[in-house]
Amino acid sequence: MLNKLSAEFFGTFWLVLGGCGSAVLAAAFPGTGIGFLGVAFAFGLTVLTMAYAVGGISGGHFNPAVSLGLAVAGRFDVKDLIPYWIAQVIGAIAAAAVLYLIASGKADFAGVKGFASNGYAELSPGGFGLTAALVTEVVLTAFFIIIILGATSSSVPAGFAPIAIGLGLTLIHLVSIPVTNTSVNPARSTGVALFAQTAALSQLWLFWVAPLVGAVVGATIWKVLLGKE
Secondary structure, three states: OHHHHHHHHHHHHHHHHHHHHHHHHHOOOOOOOOHHHHHHHHHHHHHHHHHHHHHHHHOOOOOHHHHHHHHHOOOOOHHHHHHHHHHHHHHHHHHHHHHHHHHOOOOOOOOOOOOOOOOOHHHOOOOOOHHHHHHHHHHHHHHHHHHHHHHOOOOOOOOOHHHHHHHHHHHHHHHHHHHHOOOOOHHHHHHHHOOOOOOHHHHOOHHHHHHHHHHHHHHHHHHHHHOOO
């Protein structure tokens, strides 16, 4: 179990450092900024790389919603759910702290502002309201779980799942960065919200509730309508 929790810690750490780091440090860099497209690919690449690196140890969840979805689908032991969540959240917070230290080292540092946190209404990049954010996070998390369950099922060739999952997360970001700055991951949302200089913490509840609900929906759809192990 220590190996599994360590893998989840480092996997989630890499996801937040790589994904949120690309948004904070590189997205709007003068002249060569990577923009939304680059950030979307950065998140996908973090999951792809760590799924190959440590997925064989812990399953490569790196996300409380993924752990819950796999538990609902019968692919993960429910008794391990809380320990995984704790490791994932601690990994996300640790990565956000490292990212803060890096960002604050800039010569003209004037605060981290939103710090790649998630939000709706005034905290949504595109000004989308609560309902739009809720629907976005539930639906996209549900499809993310379906992708994961399908890509890791026994009916598909082994070894390619991280590619499908990483590209799936990239697509999710391409759709939803303007709406919520893309969560589909409560740990990712929690880590950066603790450092954001906005009201991100007051909206954090949505980015726990919606992904967890979406995970249950996605896992249920897979079990009832799609699953064929």
